[in-house]
Amino acid sequence: MQSNDGPAIDETSSSSSSSSSSSSSSFSSFSSSSVTVTITKLTTNKRKSMLTVNxxxxxxxxYxxxxxIKFLRCASRNCGILLHKSFSDEFVRFSGKMTDHSHLPxxxxLGIRTLREKLRQRAEHERLPLQEIAEQEVRAGLLTGELLQFYQTFLISV
Known part of the structure; x- marks a missing residue:
């Protein structure tokens, strides 16, 4: 842990059999109002990086x-939240007076995007058929109802 007034960083990677590009970081400030921010790195469908914060x-x-400093906007277009992030992927602050989103997380x-990224990574690195990879991922993880619906539509499209 650091003793200065900056954010403390505790980085952990997600553990899975495939090399996934998502990782998780937790930042907490030492100020009087202790705020914990959980940041997860993901990729979009177009292979651009994105973050999920809480x-x-x-x-x-x-920029x-x-x-x-990089500025990131909330993915919901109606939400006006901006996030400031350093190039070393450290949370700096939320911009403006508004720090509460106008929608629920x-x-x-997030689960669908993570599952899709795992499937994509395994399909790139392994020679197994896509349906077999998908079945293995379903057996490996506990899926909610929405993730099972995504899985079923994925199998239909394959």
């Missing part, structure tokens, strides 16, 4: 003038 999805928006979408 269950909310964020997409890259822009600051000095190009030292979509944890099912």
């Amino acid at each position: 269950g909310y999805e964020f997409h890259f928006k822009d 600051n003038k000095a190009k030292t 979509n944890t099912a979408a």
Whole structure:
């Protein structure tokens, strides 16, 4: 742990049999209002990086003038939350006075995106048929109702 006033970083990677690009970080501030932010790195369908912060999805928006900080916007277009992040993927702060989202986090979408990324990674690195990879992933993890629906539509499209 660090003794300065900056955020403490505790990085852990998700453990799975495939090499997944998602990892999780937890940041907590030493100020009087202790805030814990959980950040997970994921990729979009177009292979661009995105973050999930406490269950909310964020997409890259822009850099600051000095190009030292990245701005990420909430994936929900109606939500006005912006996130400031350093290039070393450290949470800096939320911008503006508004820090509460105008919507609830979509944890099912996060699970679907994670499952889709696992399937994609395994399909790229293994020579097994896609249906067999999907069946192994279903057996390996506990799936909610929405994830099972995604799995069924995935099998129909294969």
